[in-house]
Amino acid sequence: HARAVASRCEMSGSVAVKRFYERVGVRCVAASEYLVTLDGRDLRTPAKKLLSLPTEGLAWAIASEWEAQPKQRLMPALMPLMTLATTTIDQFPTIRANMTRSMMRALESDSACLRSDEPALAAKEEKHFAPLHAWLATELELELTVTDGLVLKHPEAALPRAEALLASADDWQLSALDSMTSSTKSLVITLALARGRIGASEACAAARVAEQYQIDEWGEVEMGHDLDAADCAVRLSSSSAFLQLLDRPWRAP
Numbered sequence: 012h013a014r015a016v017a018s019r020c021e022m023s024g025s026v027a028v029k030r031f032y033e034r035v036g037v038r039c040v041a042a043s044e045y046l047v048t049l050d051g052r053d054l055r056t057p058a059k060k061l062l063s064l065p066t067e068g069l070a071w072a073i074a075s076e077w078e079a080q081p082k083q084r085l086m087p088a089l090m091p092l093m094t095l096a097t098t099t100i101d102q103f104p105t106i107r108a109n110m111t112r113s114m115m116r117a118l119e120s121d122s123a124c125l126r127s128d129e130p131a132l133a134a135k136e137e138k139h140f141a142p143l144h145a146w147l148a149t150e151l152e153l154e155l156t157v158t159d160g161l162v163l164k165h166p167e168a169a170l171p172r173a174e175a176l177l178a179s180a181d182d183w184q185l186s187a188l189d190s191m192t193s194s195t196k197s198l199v200i201t202l203a204l205a206r207g208r209i210g211a212s213e214a215c216a217a218a219r220v221a222e223q224y225q226i227d228e229w230g231e232v233e234m235g236h237d238l239d240a241a242d243c244a245v246r247l248s249s250s251s252a253f254l255q256l257l258d259r260p261w262r263a264p
Contacts, residue, residue: 028085035078037070045070049077058101062093065183069096069256091249092256095186103182110189111177114201117192118155118173119163123199123217126159132224133159139217143203151176151202151263173198179264183257187250194218194246204251205261211248218243 032049039045045064047054054062054077064070069092076090087094098106123140127133140157147153153172156165180188184205191201195218204214216223219240254261 030080030082030085032077035074037067037074039067047074047077056097056101058097060100062096062100064096066256066258068258069253072252072256091245092253095190095250095253099183099186103186107182107185110185111174114177114189114192114198115170115174117196118165118170118198121155121163121197121199122195122221123197124155124157124163124165126157127221128159129224132221135220135224139220140199143199143208143217146208147199147202150206150208153202155199175264176202180261181259184254184259184261187253190246190250194243194250204247205254211244211251214247214251215240215243218247 034048034050036048036051037045038048040063043065045067047062047064047070056062062073064073073090073092073096076093079089080086123136123143126136144155144157147155151172153169153176154166155169156163177185177188188201188205191204191214192198195201195204195214197218200209200214200217203209204211209217222239
């Protein structure tokens with residue numbers, strides 16, 4: 012029963028489920044294969060596959076998310092690492108091509124490549140993004156266009172190079188990259204965060220530079236801007252932690 016509830020309900024959030032377990036653990040079943048247990052039973056994904064994790068660190072981190080769940084009801088929003096893991100196990104490799112296309116579309120309208128026509132905001136954007144563009148060109152051989160116009164057109168070699176970088180990530184890594192890009196609307200920020208050029212808080216600040224400028228000018232909308240900022244912080248910090256807990260190199264081609 013515990014495994015059935017765990018696989019059907021927790022990650023969807025559509026059904027209120029009271030915490031049904033007391034003990035959370037981790038067990039190693041093979042080299043580079045770790046399972047999370049609830050009261051001794053192996054945890055499964057929404058697709059009823061074993062939640063088989065590649066590192067002990069990631070397994071214990073996900074176990075900690077389950078341990079921290081309140082007794083009144085399970086809250087999937089408090090388990091971002093679990094969400095990333097189940098997405099990878101249940102949806103890859105089927106979803107990989109769609110994820111890659113989505114991230115490439117983000118690059119074609121990347122917020123880090125666009126400059127405002129308001130000088131004060133443009134200066135803030137330049138401060139955040141210029142060092143990232145210089146790093147991309149030097150470290151990843153990815154040179155991109157920056158424009159204050161309406162049309163963003165990258166150099167001919169940029170898109171194939173970006174596709175090659177994404178192709179070099181394994182399924183677990185790509186799942187985290189997709190979550191980062193979805194949150195930031197920027198592959199530039201995603202690559203910088205994923206490769207350790209910036210941290211999650213800096214990435215969040217870069218992704219929200221235009222929004223923060225509007226807040227500074229006109230004030231914060233309660234239960235609007237503050238929730239956006241919190242969501243960005245959680246998604247980027249958890250995705251970054253997920254990559255680190257995988258404990259595997261991501262070498263640029």
